[in-house]
Amino acid sequence: MNVIQTKSLTKTYEGKGGISDVTLSIGEGIVYGFLGPNGSGKSTFVRTLLGLLQPTSGEGYILGQPIGTTKSREQVGYLPELFRYPDWLTGKELLESHAKLCKIPVRQRKKRIEEVVELVGMTGRERGRISGFSKGMSQRIGLACAILNDPKVVFLDEPTSALDPIGRKDVRDLMLYLRDQGKTVFLNSHLLYEVESVCDHVSIVHQGEMIAQGPWRELMIMEAQVEVVTEQSISVPIPSFVTSIQKVREEESRIRWGIQLESESDIPRVIQYLTSNQVAIYEVKPITPHLEDVFMHWVNKKKESKYVDHQ
Numbered sequence: 001m002n003v004i005q006t007k008s009l010t011k012t013y014e015g016k017g018g019i020s021d022v023t024l025s026i027g028e029g030i031v032y033g034f035l036g037p038n039g040s041g042k043s044t045f046v047r048t049l050l051g052l053l054q055p056t057s058g059e060g061y062i063l064g065q066p067i068g069t070t071k072s073r074e075q076v077g078y079l080p081e082l083f084r085y086p087d088w089l090t091g092k093e094l095l096e097s098h099a100k101l102c103k104i105p106v107r108q109r110k111k112r113i114e115e116v117v118e119l120v121g122m123t124g125r126e127r128g129r130i131s132g133f134s135k136g137m138s139q140r141i142g143l144a145c146a147i148l149n150d151p152k153v154v155f156l157d158e159p160t161s162a163l164d165p166i167g168r169k170d171v172r173d174l175m176l177y178l179r180d181q182g183k184t185v186f187l188n189s190h191l192l193y194e195v196e197s198v199c200d201h202v203s204i205v206h207q208g209e210m211i212a213q214g215p216w217r218e219l220m221i222m223e224a225q226v227e228v229v230t231e232q233s234i235s236v237p238i239p240s241f242v243t244s245i246q247k248v249r250e251e252e253s254r255i256r257w258g259i260q261l262e263s264e265s266d267i268p269r270v271i272q273y274l275t276s277n278q279v280a281i282y283e284v285k286p287i288t289p290h291l292e293d294v295f296m297h298w299v300n301k302k303k304e305s306k307y308v309d310h311q
């Protein structure tokens with residue numbers, strides 16, 4: 001089932017900025033990464049999906065309901081990017097007022113609030129006033145509000161910007177927990193190292209344009225890379241399945257090589273080849289590609305095409 005669907009959705013601000021022509025479909029039970037540098041249109045897109053901004057053109061649906069309608073928002077949770085809650089309230093009071101707004105039945109409120117407070121790691125601190133919360137605590141209570149009504153879709157706009165490494169790990173675990181419950185998490189972020197461990201599917205946006213989308217590991221033809229530490233110089237001929245080989249570092253009596261291969265299945269082949277040619281091997285370390293490589297690949301490609309366009 002399509003949980004979020006858009007067709008050429010566009011929101012510009014008097015013809016400038018914003019984001020244009022986004023077509024995507026997102027299913028259930030996934031954490032979807034919407035990635036792009038500052039000012040690329042991520043928040044504009046989410047705010048448009050939530051009906052907080054009127055689209056300039058195009059269509060959008062959440063759980064089959066047209067965006068902008070009350071129905072499309074019924075099963076949605078949202079952590080805005082720059083949120084400010086009334087800071088004279090305690091965390092618990094804020095959640096209670098949210099529970100009322102979400103029409104959570106009175107009898108279930110106490111239990112649900114306890115549950116979400118626990119999920120965001122705030123148990124014991126929810127009775128403090130928001131004015132006394134650190135940035136990280138405010139972000140956690142914001143997350144608690146976003147998931148309070150047990151939504152099917154959760155939009156998180158830069159949910160870890162104020163968090164320390166422990167907090168970031170907690171939020172990652174929370175996103176995976178929601179995913180495992182069959183929810184769809186739409187994550188706006190530019191923190192690629194964080195996103196890569198929770199998202200399989202991403203969109204990459206740049207200057208208001210979608211430049212790539214899909215499972216990120218498939219968005220670029222990625223050769224296999226391996227680092228091999230040997231004792232002496234490799235003086236055997238380079239076999240055809242090795243794309244390139246270069247010296248990374250010389251370490252006392254050892255040499256560290258970076259070897260590029262056509263595919264992962266060539267890793268055992270190269271080891272076998274070196275060993276059968278009497279090259280002593282001390283270490284083999286496959287190098288896994290990162291989302292950042294994929295992201296930079298597409299951003300650079302876009303910049304190059306713009307450059308060519310202007311010629």
Ligand SMILES: Nc1ncnc2c1ncn2[C@@H]1O[C@H](COP(=O)(O)OP(=O)(O)OP(=O)(O)O)[C@@H](O)[C@H]1O
Binds near residue numbers: 017036038039043190
């Ligand atoms: N209310 C507004 N009026 C005019 N232009 C705006 C408005 N909001 C955003 N923009 C412009 O639209 C573009 C996209 O902004 P947006 O906030 O959606 O980007 P973003 O990807 O969320 O950035 P960030 O990573 O900094 O949060 C930017 O060029 C921005 O200047």
Ligand SMILES: [Mg+2]
Binds near residue numbers: 042043081157
């Ligand atoms: Mg933003």
